Amino acid sequence: MCQSPQNRPLIDKAITFYGAGSMAEAIVRGLVSRSVVLPENITMLNRSNAHRLQELSERYGVQINNDDAAKIEILKTSPVIVLAMKPKDAAKALKELGPKLSSDQLIISVIAGLSIYTTQTLLGNQQPIARTMPNTSASIGLGSTGIAFSKEISEEQRQLVLTLFEAVGNVTVIEEEKMDILTGISGSGPAYFYYMMEAMTAAGIRGGLSPEQSRELTLQTILGAARMVQQTGEQPSSLRAKITSPNGSTQAALETLDQGDFFETVIAAVNRCAERSKEMGAMLKEQIS
Ligand SMILES: NC(=O)C1=CN([C@@H]2O[C@H](COP(=O)(O)OP(=O)(O)OC[C@H]3O[C@@H](n4cnc5c(N)ncnc54)[C@H](O)[C@@H]3O)[C@@H](O)[C@H]2O)C=CC1
Ligand SMILES: O=C(O)[C@@H]1CCC=N1
Missing domain, CATH: 3.40.50.720 (NAD(P)-binding Rossmann-like Domain)
Structure with missing residues (x-):
């Protein structure tokens, strides 16, 4: 092709x-x-x-x-x-x-x-x-x-x-x-989504779904979400709003994520990745002589 x-x-x-x-x-x-x-x-x-x-x-x-x-x-x-x-x-x-x-x-x-x-x-x-x-x-x-x-x-x-x-x-x-910041987003980024998938799959299994069911549901969900952003051209925040009924189950879940400061935690993780990339660069630079 x-x-x-x-x-x-x-x-x-x-x-x-x-x-x-x-x-x-x-x-x-x-x-x-x-x-x-x-x-x-x-x-x-x-x-x-x-x-x-x-x-x-x-x-x-x-x-x-x-x-x-x-x-x-x-x-x-x-x-x-x-x-x-x-x-x-x-x-x-x-x-x-x-x-x-x-x-x-x-x-x-x-x-x-x-x-x-x-x-x-x-x-x-x-x-x-x-x-x-x-x-x-x-x-x-x-x-x-x-x-x-x-x-x-x-x-x-x-x-x-x-x-x-x-x-x-x-x-x-x-x-x-x-x-460095690009590394924090796309170089290491797949690992963050795999980690999220691991957590969601574990939650499904703990809740009584079979491992296969939980894996498939998680996979199709992340795939569908990524495609929705790509194909509709809508902002993730707007797509999120369409799922989040006032006082509904999604809102309850998002509030739980926010209790763990989800948004800022992700930003901190990306920044720490970028900083680590810089540190690795500095260590390599030290080996010049
Ligand atoms: N794994 C990832 O998702 C990404 C990795 N990278 C970069 O790619 C590079 C490789 O990472 P991985 O493939 O994950 O590591 P890896 O450990 O799987 O592979 C490293 C390879 O380098 C070989 N090697 C070590 N010293 C050597 C030498 N002196 N001469 C020739 N070969 C030598 C090893 O035998 C091994 O085959 C790293 O520098 C990493 O920062 C960049 C973007 C993403
Ligand atoms: O973890 C690492 O150092 C490499 C760089 C980007 C993804 N993996």
Whole structure:
């Protein structure tokens, strides 16, 4: 569905995922299932877990490699490298990677908190960087990705990054300073909704519904609510008002949420996420020397 008119994939460059965990898999699954990149053009590397790479290769048909010398060669020649290791592993990996790169290789980072400045300083050169914050819903084409570009990015590289993430969901191009708050909304956001679903499902089970019934009711409810906002174009507050009869059951439930300061608690959670993203960025910056 995402192929070009000539039935060629939208992106025909080799892409190397350096770090092969949940986020890398979510993006790869989205790209492969939507035929945006051919699996033979995708290489996935990690530090040491050969079993994990084998699993990814069998699941998506992507290239993998465990040999240290071969990994270096792949990284040296790949026109696009997606950095997808955990922040704690990033400084060491980037310091080792930098000297192997040439100036036209595009670096796409999904690492939370890691600024463009820190990335370039750890690499030791002014590599073109796309700092992104995707989310795991990219795996089903419903991701939401924030992107900030370094000034070294060429127009072609910029288009490639946009094509790549637009193929697996929505893209919001932002100034880099806004990446922390964006992380608090869309990067980590799916987890808040999963947590809400866990709580609602538990409540249904405690109230006597079967686990299957409670799960299905919760799922359809959150799905329907999201679609209502999308398809009606109405504000969530107005849609909420239509459900909330004066002195009715919904009002009683919302009042209970407000006793726990629900609205401000959600805002505090988003802000704490953004602050944590900043803290992780500062810790990475400290590792420059
Ligand atoms: N999971 C999520 O929802 C999101 C994660 N992110 C970011 O994505 C990055 C990865 O997160 P996850 O996939 O959740 O973590 P993960 O722990 O599932 O995967 C990390 C991968 O990096 C590999 N790795 C570690 N050190 C390495 C090295 N030196 N060289 C090569 N590979 C190395 C590990 O073997 C593992 O495969 C993080 O920086 C995180 O901030 C960003 C947005 C959302
Ligand atoms: O929790 C984390 O650090 C990452 C960043 C966004 C989602 N997961």
